[in-house]
Amino acid sequence: MSNPSLLILPGDGIGPEVMAEVRRIIDWFGAKRGLEFDVSEDLVGGAAYDKHGAPLHDDTMAKAQEVDAVLLGAVGGPKYDDLDFSVKPERGLLRLRKEMDLYSNLRPAQCFDALADFSSLKKDVVAGLDIMIVRELTSGVYFGEPRGIFEEGNERVGINTQRYTESEIDRVARSAFELAMRRGKKLCSMEKANVMESGILWREVVTRVGADYPEVELSHMYADAGAMQLTRWPKQFDVIVTDNLFGDLLSDLAAMLTGSLGMLPSASLGAPMANGRPKALYEPVHGSAPDIAGQGKANPIACILSFAMALRYSFDAGDEAARLEDAVNAVLADGVRTADLLGEEGVTPVSTSQMGDAILAKL
Amino acid sequence: MSNPSLLILPGDGIGPEVMAEVRRIIDWFGAKRGLEFDVSEDLVGGAAYDKHGAPLHDDTMAKAQEVDAVLLGAVGGPKYDDLDFSVKPERGLLRLRKEMDLYSNLRPAQCFDALADFSSLKKDVVAGLDIMIVRELTSGVYFGEPRGIFEEGNERVGINTQRYTESEIDRVARSAFELAMRRGKKLCSMEKANVMESGILWREVVTRVGADYPEVELSHMYADAGAMQLTRWPKQFDVIVTDNLFGDLLSDLAAMLTGSLGMLPSASLGAPMANGRPKALYEPVHGSAPDIAGQGKANPIACILSFAMALRYSFDAGDEAARLEDAVNAVLADGVRTADLLGEEGVTPVSTSQMGDAILAKL
Ligand SMILES: CC(C)[C@H](C(=O)O)[C@@H](O)C(=O)O
Numbered sequence: 001m002s003n004p005s006l007l008i009l010p011g012d013g014i015g016p017e018v019m020a021e022v023r024r025i026i027d028w029f030g031a032k033r034g035l036e037f038d039v040s041e042d043l044v045g046g047a048a049y050d051k052h053g054a055p056l057h058d059d060t061m062a063k064a065q066e067v068d069a070v071l072l073g074a075v076g077g078p079k080y081d082d083l084d085f086s087v088k089p090e091r092g093l094l095r096l097r098k099e100m101d102l103y104s105n106l107r108p109a110q111c112f113d114a115l116a117d118f119s120s121l122k123k124d125v126v127a128g129l130d131i132m133i134v135r136e137l138t139s140g141v142y143f144g145e146p147r148g149i150f151e152e153g154n155e156r157v158g159i160n161t162q163r164y165t166e167s168e169i170d171r172v173a174r175s176a177f178e179l180a181m182r183r184g185k186k187l188c189s190m191e192k193a194n195v196m197e198s199g200i201l202w203r204e205v206v207t208r209v210g211a212d213y214p215e216v217e218l219s220h221m222y223a224d225a226g227a228m229q230l231t232r233w234p235k236q237f238d239v240i241v242t243d244n245l246f247g248d249l250l251s252d253l254a255a256m257l258t259g260s261l262g263m264l265p266s267a268s269l270g271a272p273m274a275n276g277r278p279k280a281l282y283e284p285v286h287g288s289a290p291d292i293a294g295q296g297k298a299n300p301i302a303c304i305l306s307f308a309m310a311l312r313y314s315f316d317a318g319d320e321a322a323r324l325e326d327a328v329n330a331v332l333a334d335g336v337r338t339a340d341l342l343g344e345e346g347v348t349p350v351s352t353s354q355m356g357d358a359i360l361a362k363l
Numbered sequence: 364m365s366n367p368s369l370l371i372l373p374g375d376g377i378g379p380e381v382m383a384e385v386r387r388i389i390d391w392f393g394a395k396r397g398l399e400f401d402v403s404e405d406l407v408g409g410a411a412y413d414k415h416g417a418p419l420h421d422d423t424m425a426k427a428q429e430v431d432a433v434l435l436g437a438v439g440g441p442k443y444d445d446l447d448f449s450v451k452p453e454r455g456l457l458r459l460r461k462e463m464d465l466y467s468n469l470r471p472a473q474c475f476d477a478l479a480d481f482s483s484l485k486k487d488v489v490a491g492l493d494i495m496i497v498r499e500l501t502s503g504v505y506f507g508e509p510r511g512i513f514e515e516g517n518e519r520v521g522i523n524t525q526r527y528t529e530s531e532i533d534r535v536a537r538s539a540f541e542l543a544m545r546r547g548k549k550l551c552s553m554e555k556a557n558v559m560e561s562g563i564l565w566r567e568v569v570t571r572v573g574a575d576y577p578e579v580e581l582s583h584m585y586a587d588a589g590a591m592q593l594t595r596w597p598k599q600f601d602v603i604v605t606d607n608l609f610g611d612l613l614s615d616l617a618a619m620l621t622g623s624l625g626m627l628p629s630a631s632l633g634a635p636m637a638n639g640r641p642k643a644l645y646e647p648v649h650g651s652a653p654d655i656a657g658q659g660k661a662n663p664i665a666c667i668l669s670f671a672m673a674l675r676y677s678f679d680a681g682d683e684a685a686r687l688e689d690a691v692n693a694v695l696a697d698g699v700r701t702a703d704l705l706g707e708e709g710v711t712p713v714s715t716s717q718m719g720d721a722i723l724a725k726l
């Protein structure tokens with residue numbers, strides 16, 4: 001059997017430098033654990049625009065459809081701020097999500113013991129926090145038609161459409177219930193059913209899917225109350241399922257609760273391919289951080305942990321994922337810190353590649 | 364000249380009991396400060412549904428259009444959870460907002476010194492916090508058409524429409540700039556212009572309005588980054604302007620940062636009426652809290668401070684508003700607390716009416 005294939009899309013800003021560390025980790029798993037991958041690399045975002053005039057070349061899109069998993073760094077930067085909407089770096093990422101039909105976006109918000117002080121929240125509120133947000137990723141207001149800016153009378157109007165079919169809600173709800181079964185068996189679904197009909201349908205379908213998972217304790221919350229409760233006492237949650245737009249805000253909020261954005265990975269999963277593996281893209285939650293790009297200051301951990309998620313969700317190698325996660329925890333426990341993880345004076349941060357070294361040493 | 368008129372809509376849950384304290388305050392201003400109001404009272408929400416089969420009677424709507432200001436308590440409760448969407452308690456509130464055209468919703472998120480410990484955030488992150496969120500309140504996905512649940516092929520689809528015209532954005536932006544001029548002269552506008560065309564138009568119009576306010580430092584942020592930054596370091600903001608749906612989540616998040624939801628008022632303002640006063644509705648940010656309704660436990664301060672906002676924004680009585688706010692602060696400094704403001708053991712909470720007594724005593 002041939003090796004599983006990985007497409008690496010480092011993207012913009014700090015993407016390439018954090019991805020360089022991931023490649024060393026991938027190589028280690030090949031050499032030491034017999035987990036070899038066929039790795040190819042390509043462009044996305046501003047980097048793709050610079051070369052091809054589009055934030056994702058059709059050939060890259062085709063390759064992404066064929067591989068077993070895509071690893072993405074980050075997209076965007078001030079250089080591209082004035083580009084037309086249709087060729088902005090983000091459109092490359094959105095095209096990947098949409099055409100690979102990656103409907104289930106898993107965003108863990110986990111507070112690392114060694115870093116609990118970093119949160120703007122009180123330590124007892126976040127220490128030990130471990131929640132998973134499942135965000136619908138291929139529909140809703142991100143993709144609904146009609147959309148655009150239109151003339152109306154003597155002025156313009158900006159229009160976007162929130163749109164969810166029963167089957168779109170059903171499949172993402174199912175993936176959230178499956179996750180809840182493997183975790184704390186608690187699922188909270190968030191929408192604005194008090195204001196939006198799409199939220200009424202969302203709540204109805206999630207409730208119906210829940211009948212297939214009687215062991216999971218299902219609750220519903222309005223998304224505004226959800227934002228409040230995440231801020232007040234996030235540990236009340238285990239798994240949260242919500243739509244694309246609410247998920248965008250709520251998962252970023254949840255990520256920020258942990259205080260260490262540079263630590264958080266994500267997985268975007270679609271339907272199973274012929275080989276049984278889901279279509280999958282893995283990426284850190286943080287952005288391209290143009291202000292520190294190219295300086296060797298970036299924290300590669302979120303991107304490395306995104307590869308750990310790939311091991312778990314694409315390659316059925318949960319043990320190997322745990323091995324990598326343990327190595328990261330051990331390095332943190334030793335006090336090794338990139339600049340973003342340092343508050344106090346007097347401690348010298350390590351560089352991006354030194355963090356990679358430290359993790360490899362623990363492995 | 365006749366007295367200015369106030370329509371009081373206590374609503375559901377704790378609404379009536381907190382509003383009872385506001386009425387005592389209103390009476391005090393009439394008796395002691397020569398500020399007399401013609402006060403009438405009516406039903407909204409579940410209470411209106413119980414009597415009329417609709418969450419807002421047409422006569423009440425007509426009265427709301429005529430008075431100088433409306434004071435609302437809260438709407439909703441589990442009793443009404445299974446009602447049809449069109450007659451839910453919330454629809455009464457939404458109808459008031461829409462038909463009075465209250466496009467500018469002012470939601471202060473202020474951390475009271477005496478209560479800073481109540482926040483789930485670290486004290487230095489929230490102490491002294493004083494930001495104002497201006498939420499567009501009469502358009503966007505709350506009211507856009509088409510909306511509903513429709514058949515499509517062999518399944519159903521839930522649809523809502525996000526929709527903003529240039530003039531809708533212009534007027535709410537102007538009200539936010541005006542506020543910023545009277546505060547710290549900093550305005551941050553939030554949308555998802557990287558994903559939504561309505562956000563592109565929003566950003567463009569806010570920028571254009573900004574040209575009329577050269578003294579105000581204007582910035583733009585994606586709403587997901589906004590949620591993060593509010594959580595990380597909220598004091599970076601002065602005034603925030605955003606749309607109806609983002610404003611719903613972000614203002615609730617900001618409110619929760621302060622840790623004392625029972626303290627926060629809001630104002631919803633429209634265009635000036637013939638007498639120069641804006642159409643206006645004032646209400647606490649908290650909900651109807653059915654779990655503690657009727658027990659005399661509720662904190663009346665948010666509703667009382669909503670009346671203070673009415674003094675300031677409808678009746679040009681900023682000095683009197685400050686007098687009332689000072690009385691509230693003095694009571695808090697004395698350690699008087701309703702149950703929601705108590706964490707530690709050993710302190711006995713005061714009742715809703717005892718809190719009213721204490722504030723009246725300070726006045
Ligand atoms: C870059 C942007 C298009 C994207 C989104 O809004 O989905 C990002 O914020 C995210 O959450 O992955």
Ligand SMILES: CC(C)[C@H](C(=O)O)[C@@H](O)C(=O)O
Nearest residue numbers: 194195224453454456457611
């Ligand atoms: C009650 C509900 C309709 C309302 C809203 O969503 O606007 C509330 O959450 C608010 O923020 O005032």
